[in-house]
Amino acid sequence: MQRTLKFTVQFSVVGLAVALIFLTSFAHAQAPLVCDASTLFCPASKAHSLPDTLSAIKTPNVSGPVKTRVVTYQVASKGTITVDAGTFAAQVAQTYADPRGWSRLGVTFKQVVSGGQFTVVLAQADSVPTFGSICDTVWSCTVGNNVIINQDRWLYASQTWNQAGGSLRDYRHMVVNHETGHWLGHGHEQCGGAGQSAPIMLQQSINLQGCTFNIWPLQSELWSTTLGIRS
Ligand SMILES: [Zn+2]
Numbered sequence: 454m455q456r457t458l459k460f461t462v463q464f465s466v467v468g469l470a471v472a473l474i475f476l477t478s479f480a481h482a483q484a485p486l487v488c489d490a491s492t493l494f495c496p497a498s499k500a501h502s503l504p505d506t507l508s509a510i511k512t513p514n515v516s517g518p519v520k521t522r523v524v525t526y527q528v529a530s531k532g533t534i535t536v537d538a539g540t541f542a543a544q545v546a547q548t549y550a551d552p553r554g555w556s557r558l559g560v561t562f563k564q565v566v567s568g569g570q571f572t573v574v575l576a577q578a579d580s581v582p583t584f585g586s587i588c589d590t591v592w593s594c595t596v597g598n599n600v601i602i603n604q605d606r607w608l609y610a611s612q613t614w615n616q617a618g619g620s621l622r623d624y625r626h627m628v629v630n631h632e633t634g635h636w637l638g639h640g641h642e643q644c645g646g647a648g649q650s651a652p653i654m655l656q657q658s659i660n661l662q663g664c665t666f667n668i669w670p671l672q673s674e675l676w677s678t679t680l681g682i683r684s
Contacts, residue, residue, distance in 0.1 A: 461628040495566035502577040527569040532577025571598040578605040611658040638678030
């Protein structure tokens with residue numbers, strides 16, 4: 454009787470273990486693959502079967518940089534500002550945090566109260582020229598460590614932009630990325646050809662030169678002399 458009980462217990466334990474392994478494998482196989490912008494190593498979307506999963510692991514689809522480097526900035530204003538300062542800072546932060554933006558350089562932009570590496574200045578249009586001779590009352594500009602956003606452009610985008618149907622939010626992404634591009638060490642770029650995506654360093658506010666709107670840096674623009682990052 455004791456022997457039979459022992460055998461039964463052993464058999465039950467083994468059976469339970471087998472069932473658990475089976476259920477665990479089944480659950481794993483059915484687990485959905487969740488990949489988004491925050492997923493650093495995302496298996497290819499075709500990875501539904503075991504062989505595909507294994508091959509995907511060998512060649513991971515890197516969907517974002519490993520953000521190890523922090524670039525600090527502060528937000529300031531100049532002149533009479535009608536824009537809500539909190540909204541301005543929040544939207545600038547969104548642009549910098551977007552995985553399609555300059556974060557692809559492998560950096561994380563962090564707003565600080567003071568002592569930042571550069572300053573994003575929201576400036577009344579009439580005060581923009583006070584930053585330097587390359588600045589005027591119409592456009593935004595960057596001088597030294599000041600990335601200056603013209604309040605009129607922040608509020609109204611530009612005629613070229615609006616006539617082409619661009620949204621105000623996209624204009625704001627574009628102008629922050631463009632001016633920050635200057636701080637990163639970029640000059641202006643030309644359109645690469647009719648119908649191509651505009652480089653972020655093309656002066657899209659003024660003339661698209663046949664390119665289509667693009668509010669994020671192109672792959673070819675992912676370098677920064679200021680930060681010592683090569684393409
Ligand atoms: Zn520019």
